[in-house]
Amino acid sequence: xxxxxxxxxxxxxxxxxxxxxxxxxxxxxxxxxxxxxxxxxxxxxxxxxxxxxxxxxxxxxxxxxxxxxxxxxxxxxxxxxxxxxxxxxxxxxxxxxxxxxxxxxxxxxxxxxxxxxxxxxxxxxxxxxxxxxxxxxxxxxxxxxxxxxxxxxxxxxxxxxxxxxxxxxxxxxxxxxxxxxxxxxxxxxxxxxxxxxxxxxxxxxxxxxxxxxxxxxxxxxxxxxxxxxxxxxxxxxxxxxxxxxxxxxxxxxxxxxxxxxxxxxxxxxxxxxxxxxxxxxxxxxx
Amino acid sequence: xxxxxxxxxxxxxxxxxxxxxxxxxxxxxxxxxxxxxxxxxxxxxxxxxxxxxxxxxxxxxxxxxxxxxxxxxxxxxxxxxxxxxxxxxxxxxxxxxxxxxxxxxxxxxxxxxxxxxxxxxxxxxxxxxxxxxxxxxxxxxxxxxxxxxxxxxxxxxxxxxxxxxxxxxxxxxxxxxxxxxxxxxxxxxxxxxxxxxxxxxxxxxxxxxxxxxxxxxxxxxxxxxxxxxxxxxxxxxxxxxxxxxxxxxxxxxxxxxxxxxxxxxxxxxxxxxxxxxxxxxxxxxxxxxxxxxxxxxxxxxxxxxxxxxxxxxxxxxxx
Numbered sequence: 001x002x003x004x005x006x007x008x009x010x011x012x013x014x015x016x017x018x019x020x021x022x023x024x025x026x027x028x029x030x031x032x033x034x035x036x037x038x039x040x041x042x043x044x045x046x047x048x049x050x051x052x053x054x055x056x057x058x059x060x061x062x063x064x065x066x067x068x069x070x071x072x073x074x075x076x077x078x079x080x081x082x083x084x085x086x087x088x089x090x091x092x093x094x095x096x097x098x099x100x101x102x103x104x105x106x107x108x109x110x111x112x113x114x115x116x117x118x119x120x121x122x123x124x125x126x127x128x129x130x131x132x133x134x135x136x137x138x139x140x141x142x143x144x145x146x147x148x149x150x151x152x153x154x155x156x157x158x159x160x161x162x163x164x165x166x167x168x169x170x171x172x173x174x175x176x177x178x179x180x181x182x183x184x185x186x187x188x189x190x191x192x193x194x195x196x197x198x199x200x201x202x203x204x205x206x207x208x209x210x211x212x213x214x215x216x217x218x219x220x221x222x223x224x225x226x227x228x229x230x231x232x233x234x235x236x237x238x239x240x241x242x243x244x245x246x247x248x249x250x251x252x253x254x255x256x257x258x259x260x261x262x263x264x265x266x267x268x269x270x271x272x273x274x275x276x277x278x279x280x281x282x283x284x285x286x
Numbered sequence: 287x288x289x290x291x292x293x294x295x296x297x298x299x300x301x302x303x304x305x306x307x308x309x310x311x312x313x314x315x316x317x318x319x320x321x322x323x324x325x326x327x328x329x330x331x332x333x334x335x336x337x338x339x340x341x342x343x344x345x346x347x348x349x350x351x352x353x354x355x356x357x358x359x360x361x362x363x364x365x366x367x368x369x370x371x372x373x374x375x376x377x378x379x380x381x382x383x384x385x386x387x388x389x390x391x392x393x394x395x396x397x398x399x400x401x402x403x404x405x406x407x408x409x410x411x412x413x414x415x416x417x418x419x420x421x422x423x424x425x426x427x428x429x430x431x432x433x434x435x436x437x438x439x440x441x442x443x444x445x446x447x448x449x450x451x452x453x454x455x456x457x458x459x460x461x462x463x464x465x466x467x468x469x470x471x472x473x474x475x476x477x478x479x480x481x482x483x484x485x486x487x488x489x490x491x492x493x494x495x496x497x498x499x500x501x502x503x504x505x506x507x508x509x510x511x512x513x514x515x516x517x518x519x520x521x522x523x524x525x526x527x528x529x530x531x532x533x534x535x536x537x538x539x540x541x542x543x544x545x546x547x548x549x550x551x552x553x554x555x556x557x558x559x560x561x562x563x564x565x566x567x568x569x570x571x572x573x574x575x576x577x578x579x580x581x582x583x584x585x586x587x588x589x590x591x592x593x594x595x596x597x598x599x600x601x602x603x604x605x
Contacts, residue, residue: 022395030406039432040421098317111311131578135329158321189310218414220527236416257417280475
C-alpha cells in the first residue's frame with residue numbers, strides 16, 4: 001500500500017515536471033516566433049542613426065515616427081493600398097461566386113459528370129504555375145490586357161480548384177433530405193443553391209473569402225507580370241520598388257512592411273475561427 | 287407481363303431525371319469547365335508547342351524542334367537551378383514538416399492558453415511574402431541584423447547569410463520554418479482527432495512517449511502528413527517570390543546590378559527563377575516553355591513516386 005502510494009506520487013511528480021517542461025519549451029518558441037515581429041516594430045521606430053549605431057540598441061531610444069510618414073509619403077501608399085484592395089475584393093467576389101457553383105455541382109447535384117470532373121479539378125492543383133504562366137502572358141498581351149488589372153481578376157471568375165475542393169467538403173455535409181423536400185415543394189436548382197446551400201454554408205464561404213483575400217492581398221508574381229505602370233502597383237509590388245530605391249533605409253522599409261501587414265492581422269483577429277476552420281477542413285477531411 | 291413494363295416506365299422516369307440533373311450539374315460546373323479550357327488546357331498544350339520554337343513575343347514563333355531541350359541539357363545554369371530546387375525540396379520540405387508536427391504535438395499536450403500560443407505560431411504564416419522577405423532580409427543582415435547581433439553577443443561565428451553561397455539556402459529554410467503555422471494548425475487539428483483510448487491502451491502496455499508517438503500518433507495522422515508532404519513538395523518546386531526578393535534586396539538593390547541575378551554564386555537561382563529570367567528577362571519564351579514542361583514532368587513524376595510509397599506508411603482508419 002505504502003509503496004504503491006509512493007509510486008503514484010512519483011508518477012504524478014514526473015507528470016508535473018513534464019508539464020512544466022512543455023510550458024517552458026512552448027513559451028521559449030513563442031518568444032522566438034514573436035521576435036521578428038518585435039524587430040519589425042522596433043526598427044520602424046528608430047532613426048537612421050540609431051539603426052546603424054554601434055553598439056546596436058534593441059529598444060528604440062526615442063520613438064521616431066517619421067519613418068511611418070516617410071513610408072506613406074515617399075511612395076503613393078494610398079494608391080497602392082486602394083489598388084490592392086480593389087484587386088483582392090474583386091478576386092474574392094469572383095472566386096466565391098464561381099467556386100461555390102462548381103462545388104454545388106460536384107457535391108449536391110447527382111449527376112455522372114461529377115465523378116469524372118472532380119478528379120480533374122483536384123488534379124489541376126498539380127499543374128505548376130510556370131507552365132500556364134507564359135502562354136497566358138502571351139494571350140493577355142495579344143488581347144492588350146497587360147498593364148491592366150484584368151489578367152489578375154478575370155481567371156478567378158472561373159473557379160479555383162483549391163476552393164472548389166474546400167467548399168465541396170462542406171456542401172457534402174448538408175443532408176440530401178433538405179434538398180429533396182425543397183424539390184418536392186417545386187424549388188428550382190438556382191433557388192436551392194441560393195436559398196438553402198449558400199446560407200447553410202456561410203462559415204465555409206467566409207473561409208474561402210478570407211483565403212482568397214489573403215492570397216491576392218499578398219500576391220507578388222501576378223502583379224509583377226501584369227502591372228507595369230507605377231500608378232497600378234499593388235502594395236507587394238510598390239514595396240518591392242521602394243526597397244530597390246531606398247535600399248539601406250530600414251526604418252521606413254520596416255514601417256511600410258508593418259502597415260502592409262496590419263490589415264491582415266486585424267482580419268485574423270476578427271475572423272479567427274474561419275481561418276482555423278477553413279485550414280482544418282482542407283487539410284484533414286481531404 | 288406487368289413487371290417488365292413497370293421497369294421500363296421506371297427507367298424512362300429515371301433517365302429523364304438523370305438528363306435534367308446532368309443539365310443542372312453541367313451548367314453549375316460550366317464556369318470551371320470554361321476556365322479549365324482557357325486557363326489550363328489551352329496554355330498547357332500551346333506551351334508544348336512554344337517549347338519547340340524560337341519565340342520572343344514580338345515575332346511569330348519559329349519552329350526549332352527539340353533544340354531548346356538539347357540546349358538546356360548542356361546549360362550549366364539549368365543544372366544549377368535544378369540542384370538548388372532539389373535542395374529545397376529534399377531539405378526544406380522535411381524540415382518544415384517536422385517543425386510543424388513538433389509544434390503541433392507540443393500544443394496538443396492539454397495546455398492552458400492554447401488559443402494564444404496557436405495564434406502566435408500561426409501569425410507569421412499570414413504575413414504578406416514581400417513584407418516577411420523584407421523583414422528577414424533585415425534580420426539576416428550580416429552587419430546590423432538581429433541574428434548576427436545575437437551570435438556576436440554569444441561569441442559565436444556570424445555567417446554572411448545571403449552573401450555567402452553556403453548559407454543562402456539555410457537562411458531561406460530558417461525563414462520558411464518561421465512560416466509553418468498553417469501546416470501546424472492542420473496537424474494540431476488532426477492530432478485532436480486521434481481517439482484518447484488508443485493512447486490509454488498503449489499506456490497500460492507501458493509504451494513511453496516517444497514509442498507512442500511513432501506507433502500511434504504518426505500512423506493515425508499519416509494521411510494528413512501525406513497530403514501536406516505532397517502540397518509542400520509541389521510548392522517548393524515552384525519556389526520563387528522569396529528568392530526573387532532576397533536576391534534583389536541583398537545584391538545592393540537598385541537597378542545598377544544585373545537584374546537576372548541568382549544571388550551569391552547563383553546559390554539562389556531556383557528553377558522558377560531561372561525560368562522567369564529566360565522568359566521575361568531574355569524574352570526566350572521557347573526555352574522558358576521547355577523548362578516549364580520539364581518542371582511539369584518532374585512534378586508529376588515525383589508526386590507519383592510519393593503516391594507509390596503510400597502503401598508502406600499511410601494508414602487510412604476505416605480500412
